[in-house]
Amino acid sequence: MNAATSWHYENFDPSGSAIGYRITGKLDEVQSPFQKIEIYGSTDWGNLMLIDGAMMLTARDNFLYHEMMSHPALFTHAAPKNVVIIGGGDCGTLREVLRHPGVERAVQCDIDEQVTRMAEKWFPELCESNGDPRAQLLFDDGIAYMANREPGSLDIVIVDSTDPVGPAEGLFNKAFYESCFRALKDDGILVQQSESPLVLLELIKEMRGEMGKAGFTAFQTLPFPQPCYPTGWWSCTLARKSGGFDFRETDARAKAFDTKYYSADIHKGAQALPPFVAAALGG
């Protein structure tokens, strides 16, 4: 590689492991009221976004996360119309949600407007549905937003947040989940990014415990590959007030939009938890 490239590493203390990229330089940086957002160019992964030093997304592999944060839940719900995304300021999850023609309204509520401004500038492909008349972009506190929703008004709430430290800490506890529980209809689904099934199993278990205390009765953790996050193996967790996780397989097979990672078969496959994960979560 040419002399202008260098390597940028993120050391992830909780797992004692690191992930790095060969970068071509820093393209942008902003210190918002909440966090520091940095954009790097890379030789093989397109643009990278870091928040407070933690890798948030790369142009090359974010499809894995965004597709798995949205389509499993939207194909599990019988007819999702009203969706709220808490966090998700890069707008990639919003774009995937809006691929579902039955969705009538998708509100994205991220506390930090600068994340979206940086995404618009450096990841315009993720923002291509921001002008959709069904989309509403709010820049506000997600905890307060959910606390103020009309009871039983939402079909799906997707918590597309950073790790449970800093601004996102309040998105991983019973109080917040109670707001989600109240705001969801009886057949509603809560989705949360739930970290690495290899090194953060305890966190997933605690999260499901908090969801249970808030009233949710059924849980489903779906693992998927995500190279830019610690260990390269990530998960989302779905929680329901009632009902299970059979999904609209026929609709998923016949979907009118393309996906790169998600498919009905991938959805089914992700439901098979490895024995060591099932044993840890099963208790």
Next chain:
Amino acid sequence: MNAATSWHYENFDPSGSAIGYRITGKLDEVQSPFQKIEIYGSTDWGNLMLIDGAMMLTARDNFLYHEMMSHPALFTHAAPKNVVIIGGGDCGTLREVLRHPGVERAVQCDIDEQVTRMAEKWFPELCESNGDPRAQLLFDDGIAYMANREPGSLDIVIVDSTDPVGPAEGLFNKAFYESCFRALKDDGILVQQSESPLVLLELIKEMRGEMGKAGFTAFQTLPFPQPCYPTGWWSCTLARKSGGFDFRETDARAKAFDTKYYSADIHKGAQALPPFVAAALGG
């Protein structure tokens, strides 16, 4: 962490990405006639083995690779009795193969005896079946070994090699695959570690092409998580002379040994290739 720890990174040039670990120090090092083998201690992953600077395995996550390199093939074959492992000097694949009570003979042929000596010393849990009377450990050239096998004598050949550069380069081409084809029975299965489905799809496609030129007619690439390898997402590829990849699901469900990652459902799930992988390999 205490002052004695530091971070060790492996920069993987083909993908422009890196993986690193918080290490407690170098425990051992040997320069064999073939390669440099290093052992590090780590804070969260147990011992690490590096070969020529490339991460080979960690105590914590090698079960993913070793289980997926062995059990899918052994449960796909109707009754595997004679198994050969080319490479695999850390003995982890051998251990998994020998969990199958029907296996009568498992030969591990690694060119570098020092890999096995280091594994015995620093990863004794992987070597716990080395004394099994069905096991034979050879330290020899795998290419020559396969070229000299009696035609139609083997049920499964597992190529558990390093990347296709250096000593392992000759294990990824038509000539070597022809030896495997000849040595396998008509219902035999060839398995090869096949790198990252995200960044090395072209390599997987080329490998399948070379296997096809050697006479193999059916291929199956199974992705799985593997945090210590580039991108954290890896794969193995199975090739058959005839027949398909329906596996002995009932036997897999009833298996008399424990696994941490592999299960019949994981096996089924891995058969669902993400659309972008299927599109690239399908041609």
